[in-house]
Amino acid sequence: MDKLSCILLVDDDKTTNFLNRLLLENLGVADRVLVAENGREALRLIEQNSTEETCPALILLDINMPVMNGFDFLDAYQDLSFDHKQSVVIVMLTTSLNPRDVARLQQLPTNGFMNKPLTKKMVHDVLKEHFNLEFPA
Amino acid sequence: MPDQPVDYQAAFEALPGSFVLVEPNAPDYAILAISSDLLKLTAQARPQVLGHSVFTVYPKTPDAPTAAGLSALRTSLQNAAHTRQPDQMPVVRYKVRNTAGVLETRYWSGLTKPLLNAAGQVHHLLHTIQDVTERVREQDQQRELRKIEKTYGLFLQAPVAVCILTGPENTIELANDEMHRFWGTTPAVTGQPLFTALPQAREYGFAELLEQVRNTGQSYFGTEYPVQFAGPEQPVQYYNFTYQAYFENSTDTAAAGVFCVAHNVTKQVVARQQVEESERRVRSLVDSAPFPISVHVGQNLRIQSANQAMLQAWGKGADVLGRPFAEVLPEFEGQEVFAQMAQVFSTGQPFGVRNQRIEVVIAGAPQTFYYHYNFTPLLNPDGSVYGIVNTGADVTDLMLARQRIEEYAVELQESEERFRIMADAAPNQVWAVHPDSSIRYVNRAFLEFVGVSLEEYLRVGWASYLYPEEMEYAQHILTEAISRQTIYRFEHRMRRHDGQYRWLLAQGAPSYYPNGELYGYVGSAIDITDLKQMNEQLVQTNNDLDNFVYTASHDLKAPIYNIEGLLHALLQTLPPDTRHSGQVQHLADMMQESVDRFTKTIANLTDIVKLQKENSEEAVMVELASVLQDVCLDLEPLRASAAGRFVSTIPAELAIRFSTKNLRSVLYNLLSNSLKYGAPDRPPLVRIACELTPAYHVLTVADNGLGIEQEHQEQLFSMFRRFHNHVEGSGIGLYMVKKMVENAGGKISVTSQTGVGSTFQVYFRH
Numbered sequence: 001m002d003k004l005s006c007i008l009l010v011d012d013d014k015t016t017n018f019l020n021r022l023l024l025e026n027l028g029v030a031d032r033v034l035v036a037e038n039g040r041e042a043l044r045l046i047e048q049n050s051t052e053e054t055c056p057a058l059i060l061l062d063i064n065m066p067v068m069n070g071f072d073f074l075d076a077y078q079d080l081s082f083d084h085k086q087s088v089v090i091v092m093l094t095t096s097l098n099p100r101d102v103a104r105l106q107q108l109p110t111n112g113f114m115n116k117p118l119t120k121k122m123v124h125d126v127l128k129e130h131f132n133l134e135f136p137a
Numbered sequence: 138m139p140d141q142p143v144d145y146q147a148a149f150e151a152l153p154g155s156f157v158l159v160e161p162n163a164p165d166y167a168i169l170a171i172s173s174d175l176l177k178l179t180a181q182a183r184p185q186v187l188g189h190s191v192f193t194v195y196p197k198t199p200d201a202p203t204a205a206g207l208s209a210l211r212t213s214l215q216n217a218a219h220t221r222q223p224d225q226m227p228v229v230r231y232k233v234r235n236t237a238g239v240l241e242t243r244y245w246s247g248l249t250k251p252l253l254n255a256a257g258q259v260h261h262l263l264h265t266i267q268d269v270t271e272r273v274r275e276q277d278q279q280r281e282l283r284k285i286e287k288t289y290g291l292f293l294q295a296p297v298a299v300c301i302l303t304g305p306e307n308t309i310e311l312a313n314d315e316m317h318r319f320w321g322t323t324p325a326v327t328g329q330p331l332f333t334a335l336p337q338a339r340e341y342g343f344a345e346l347l348e349q350v351r352n353t354g355q356s357y358f359g360t361e362y363p364v365q366f367a368g369p370e371q372p373v374q375y376y377n378f379t380y381q382a383y384f385e386n387s388t389d390t391a392a393a394g395v396f397c398v399a400h401n402v403t404k405q406v407v408a409r410q411q412v413e414e415s416e417r418r419v420r421s422l423v424d425s426a427p428f429p430i431s432v433h434v435g436q437n438l439r440i441q442s443a444n445q446a447m448l449q450a451w452g453k454g455a456d457v458l459g460r461p462f463a464e465v466l467p468e469f470e471g472q473e474v475f476a477q478m479a480q481v482f483s484t485g486q487p488f489g490v491r492n493q494r495i496e497v498v499i500a501g502a503p504q505t506f507y508y509h510y511n512f513t514p515l516l517n518p519d520g521s522v523y524g525i526v527n528t529g530a531d532v533t534d535l536m537l538a539r540q541r542i543e544e545y546a547v548e549l550q551e552s553e554e555r556f557r558i559m560a561d562a563a564p565n566q567v568w569a570v571h572p573d574s575s576i577r578y579v580n581r582a583f584l585e586f587v588g589v590s591l592e593e594y595l596r597v598g599w600a601s602y603l604y605p606e607e608m609e610y611a612q613h614i615l616t617e618a619i620s621r622q623t624i625y626r627f628e629h630r631m632r633r634h635d636g637q638y639r640w641l642l643a644q645g646a647p648s649y650y651p652n653g654e655l656y657g658y659v660g661s662a663i664d665i666t667d668l669k670q671m672n673e674q675l676v677q678t679n680n681d682l683d684n685f686v687y688t689a690s691h692d693l694k695a696p697i698y699n700i701e702g703l704l705h706a707l708l709q710t711l712p713p714d715t716r717h718s719g720q721v722q723h724l725a726d727m728m729q730e731s732v733d734r735f736t737k738t739i740a741n742l743t744d745i746v747k748l749q750k751e752n753s754e755e756a757v758m759v760e761l762a763s764v765l766q767d768v769c770l771d772l773e774p775l776r777a778s779a780a781g782r783f784v785s786t787i788p789a790e791l792a793i794r795f796s797t798k799n800l801r802s803v804l805y806n807l808l809s810n811s812l813k814y815g816a817p818d819r820p821p822l823v824r825i826a827c828e829l830t831p832a833y834h835v836l837t838v839a840d841n842g843l844g845i846e847q848e849h850q851e852q853l854f855s856m857f858r859r860f861h862n863h864v865e866g867s868g869i870g871l872y873m874v875k876k877m878v879e880n881a882g883g884k885i886s887v888t889s890q891t892g893v894g895s896t897f898q899v900y901f902r903h
Contacts, residue, residue, distance in 0.1 A: 013695050019702035062690065095694040117698035 001012040002133055004030040006049065008056035010042040010073065011093070020060070020118050027078075027123055029135065031059075039068030043076055047078040050082040058126065060118070061110070063101060070094070074108050089130045093118060146170065147869045150183075155266040157191070161218040161251075161259045207233050210247060210264070217249035218259050224249045228269055277351035285311075298376075298401070301383070303394030306330040307347055310394060319376070319399060321366050339368055350380040352394045361406050375406040376899070429531070432515070434869035435526035436461035438478055439523065450506070450531065452499030466755040468498045478525055481512040486523050488512045490765060492536060507536035566641070566662040568650070572655045574619060587666075588634020604630035604638050616646075619658060620649045630663065640666040681791065688744045697739070700733045740868050748876055756881060758792040759800055761827060761836070768804040772812065779812045781821035791827060793834045793901045799877040807872040807897055816892070833883065833900040844891040853887060876898075 007030040010018050017035045024033050032089035034049070034056060036042035042059070049055050052070065077090075091112040092105060105113060109132060114122055127133040153443040155175035159166040168186050179195065186194045191214075192207060216224040226247035232240045240423060242718055251656060252261040283480070298316035300402045302309060317323060325788075326334035341364055350357050357380040363373045378399035382392035420442070423430045439461050457465045462475070468473055472495065481488045489511040496503050509527035514522045536830070543689070559716050560567040567580040570809035576595055587594055587602055587660060603611050611629050618625035626644035633639050645660025708716055708725055715721055769776070769783055772831040808823060815821035819841060826837045845853060854875040878885050882902040889895035 013699065015699040015703065016695060018698060019706060022706060023702075095691045095698075115695065117702060 003028060004057045004127070004131065004133075006030060006034060006037060006054055008034045008042060008045060008059045009038075010065070010070070011040055011041065012037050013060040013062075013082040014118070016062075018022060021043065023118060023120065024108060024123065027135070029123060029133070038065040039070065039073030041067075042073055043068075043080070046077075046080065049119065050084070053074070055082070055084050055088070055132070057088065060114075061092045062117075063092065063094045063105075071108070073106065076091065078109065089126075091126055091130075094111060102120040146751070155268070157264050157266075159191055159214070159262050159264065160253075161214070161262050163193075163215065163218065166192070166214055175225065175867075178268070179438065184416065200848065204246070204381070213249045214262055214264065217251045221257075221259055223251070228273060243268060243270045245269065249730070298378075298397075300397045301394055302331055302347065305348075305351070306581060307332065307344075307395070309334060315401075316399065319366070319374075319401065335366065336794075346380060347395050349671055350382050350395050354382045354392055356381045361402055369778065370378040373403075374394055375403045376400060393629065407613055418558075426577060429527075429529040431527045432524060433462055433527060433873065434515070438475075438482075438525065447527070450497070450508075450529065452497055466497070467714070468496055472496065478512055478527075479515050480715050481525055482522050484760065485514050485520065486661060487514060492532060504533060506533045508532060545842065552690075562662070565664075567660070569657055569659045570645075571657045572619065574615060576657075577657055586631075586633055586639075602632045604632070612730055617646065619647075622655065631662075639664050640669050652745045683746050686742055690743045692734075693739050697732055697735050701736075702731075704728055744873065747868060748873055756794050760790070760792050761789045761796045761834075762789045762791060763798070763806055764800050768801055768808060771805065772808055775809060775812050776821075779821055781812045781815065781816055781823065783808065783823050783825065785825040787827050791834075793827075793836075794903065795881055795901055796877070799881070803874050803877060803899060806874045807899075808837045810870065811838065811842060813838070814895075815842045816894075833902055836899040836901065837896060838899075839894065839896040841894040844893050844895055845887065845889040846891055849888060850887055854885065 007019050007024055009020050009024075011020070014037070014066045017037070023036060024030055028094060032054065034045055036045050041136070042061075046056065061070050061073065074090070079085045089112075090110045091114055092108075092110055093114045094101075112126065114126075123137050127135065148169050150173050152172055153174060154172060155178055156172050157168055158170040159168055167188055167190055167486060170188055170772040171181075171183065174282045181194065191210070195207070197729055209229055210225050213224045214225045216222075224539060225747050226249070228244050228246050231243050246267045248265045248267075250263045251259045252263055254260040270531070279596075289777070294313070297694070298313065298317065298319045300309060300312035305356075308330050311328065312320070312324070314321075320335050320338070322328075322334055331347075332339050332401055338344075341362075346357055346359075349355075359376065359378040359380075361375045361509075363375055365371060365373050367374075376399045378397060381396045381398075383394055384391075385393040406476045414813045423442070424444045427639060429444065429450045431440060431443035431447040442460050443451075443455075445459065446456070451457070451466060453465060462478075463470065466474075473493075474495070476489050477490070480486075490508045493510060495506045495507050495508055497506060498504075508525065508529045508766045509532055513526040515524035515526060517523050529622075529645070557580070559576065560578075561582075563580060564582055564588055566583040566584055569577040569579075571577050576599070579591065580592060584591060584594060600608055607629050610629070610903065614625050622648045624644065626642070628640060628642050631637040631641050642659060642665045643662040646656045648656040650656050704725065711721065716725075765785060765787060775781075808825075811823040812821050822841045824837075824839045826839075828835050828837070854871045877883050878899055878901070885900070887895060888896050888898075
């Protein structure tokens with residue numbers, strides 16, 4: 001069964017990152033799970049892994065983060081240029097329900113929007129929708 | 138010439154007339170010749186007189202009243218003999234025995250002529266006697282008539298018609314010119330019977346009257362007797378007349394005739410008839426006049442006449458006519474009426490008064506009236522007052538109307554006074570404007586706000602205190618409202634005495650007079666500047682609070698999700714036997730439950746905040762039945778487990794104006810509550826209906842459940858209020874429902890009875 005080469009988790013909450021990495025690894029849907037604690041760190045990781053094998057295929061992005069939040073990250077990501085940028089899927093994973101944020105999110109060039117906590121079903125749904133990968137429930 | 142000599146003797150004797158030729162031998166005067174007529178007259182024979190003295194032949198008659206006859210003859214003979222001139226004797230009266238042997242009085246006129254010879258001496262005396270008895274008698278008769286005429290002259294010349302009728306034939310003995318004019322006759326009819334001279338008089342009954350007077354001796358007085366002697370085409374003449382019997386001698390028992398005096402009173406009668414006619418007309422005019430008229434005569438103001446309107450004004454019947462005024466209307470005693478009339482009576486000056494209050498007792502009850510009335514004196518020819526004409530006009534209605542208006546005015550003034558006192562005491566600005574929007578009044582607070590006197594404010598006006606950019610808008614609002622006479626309400630800024638522009642909430646309403654006429658606008662304004670600032674602060678605070686809630690829920694969500702995740706991770710690390718052991722499983726379940734409750738609480742908080750934010754959720758026409766069906770589907774597991782039943786009478790096409798999502802929420806909450814709070818002894822039966830009222834669609838959800846205690850009903854819709862512990866609930870469902878409905882302009886109410894059930898009614902505005 002195919003799996004993704006790399007998934008990048010961007011969240012400032014270490015516990016969340018721990019749990020999400022645990023879930024993804026247990027599900028076995030990716031060869032690698034990278035973790036960044038803010039937008040800037042995420043940008044650096046993308047730049048470092050912009051070659052085909054290690055480039056993240058899916059980015060799960062939180063909004064409220066120190067140093068560089070999700071919105072600023074997306075702005076910066078727009079300016080980024082690398083080979084496989086077209087195939088990268090960015091899905092927002094957040095607890096924020098502030099209508100102001102929701103309205104802003106809908107304007108952003110992302111591929112989806114999910115509320116925390118991340119569950120097995122949510123992972124399977126994303127993979128099916130964006131990568132046409134099916135996993136047994 | 139015949140040859141035979143003339144026998145002068147025989148001729149003399151045969152000449153007609155009475156004459157005697159005597160010798161002038163005084164004092165005998167012997168008779169020489171005498172005419173046969175004289176002999177016959179004196180009943181003498183010729184042989185006994187010729188040669189004898191005249192005075193012997195005709196001696197003094199013993200029963201003659203005087204001897205003047207013979208002595209006069211002697212004087213006449215002497216005069217003629219002496220003067221040789223004819224001598225005329227005065228007329229003498231003789232008593233002479235006529236041929237029948239009876240002495241009768243005769244009158245003689247004698248003339249003595251002297252016959253002279255050639256020497257101029259008196260040869261003979263010729264005495265001619267003429268019997269003038271008839272002439273004298275005639276003269277006597279005329280003298281008699283003249284005497285009568287003189288006696289009755291006054292009557293005859295009087296401007297009355299006078300006549301004397303004698304005998305049963307009513308012979309016209311005497312009639313003056315006036316009587317002839319009356320009869321249409323001339324004096325020629327004197328001596329004729331009246332009804333021969335004036336046959337047409339018979340038909341007026343005069344014959345009978347005359348006969349009656351003559352027979353009885355009783356006088357008859359005719360008054361204004363109409364006659365038309367001159368013919369039916371001539372105007373009727375009226376006479377007053379008297380028939381009085383007269384007697385030849387005072388001892389006579391039968392009247393000799395009738396003395397008539399008639400007086401033509403046609404002019405007076407016609408004049409009086411005209412006056413009567415005129416009076417009749419005036420009376421009918423007065424009687425039919427719509428205003429009261431009465432005539433009073435005498436010092437006691439006896440009511441001579443009063444028209445219907447006056448009788449009505451007095452409240453009396455026609456039986457008061459002829460009675461003294463004071464007796465008829467004793468209630469006037471204490472009023473001024475009698476004094477005023479007495480004054481008119483004494484001064485002769487008319488009196489008039491307007492709007493006089495008069496108390497009249499009508500049907501036993503005193504009533505108040507108001508009159509304009511006049512007392513006009515009626516004057517005798519000498520200028521003295523004999524009566525008073527009383528005319529009036531009932532102005533009671535007018536006066537009452539005027540009094541009402543005055544009362545209104547006073548009330549209005551009082552009401553305005555009170556309004557001003559109240560308005561001045563009010564802490565907010567109050568004003569009144571005329572219909573043309575000019576200022577009628579502003580209160581103390583208003584003047585204190587602008588900081589000028591009323592005069593100054595009236596001079597400069599409202600507009601100069603307005604915020605320049607809002608002036609046009611404010612004027613527009615005001616003129617628009619006045620033209621439509623509607624209430625207005627708007628916020629605007631106005632310059633305060635310290636130069637600061639303050640926000641005012643102004644509202645005004647049209648005010649009307651009792652007759653419906655526009656009085657103007659009355660309005661008030663409050664300074665809402667602080668309120669506005671506070672509102673802004675509150676909005677800011679609310680926003681801050683919302684953001685806090687979002688942030689807090691966000692910040693709380695992350696750790697609780699983590700705890701949940703970590704719990705699962707921890708459990709995964711345990712060997713399956715241990716994980717499913719009773720103690721661990723129990724602890725794990727309790728931890729999970731706590732996490733769930735925590736999560737739910739956070740979710741509710743965010744829901745509430747979301748609801749506040751989303752009260753502008755778009756309302757659309759949504760089919761109630763269709764949403765109900767969806768909700769029932771969602772609630773199917775709950776309904777099945779409770780063995781409940783939903784009964785809806787909502788027609789499929791019924792649509793209400795509401796947010797679809799919120800309608801779902803409303804129905805979900807109400808229906809799930811009905812199932813959750815069912816009575817334990819009976820399966821839930823929930824009836825859903827909707828009815829249309831003028832302003833709302835009213836949705837009714839009625840159940841047969843536990844019911845809500847009276848004291849809890851009011852708090853039912855408060856946040857986090859839960860009255861039952863046995864069922865799951867967050868305590869925000871009904872709060873949310875209430876918010877949603879009220880945000881859309883509707884309302885919700887509940888009626889409930891413990892042990893019977895609850896009925897919720899939701900009002901959706903059209």
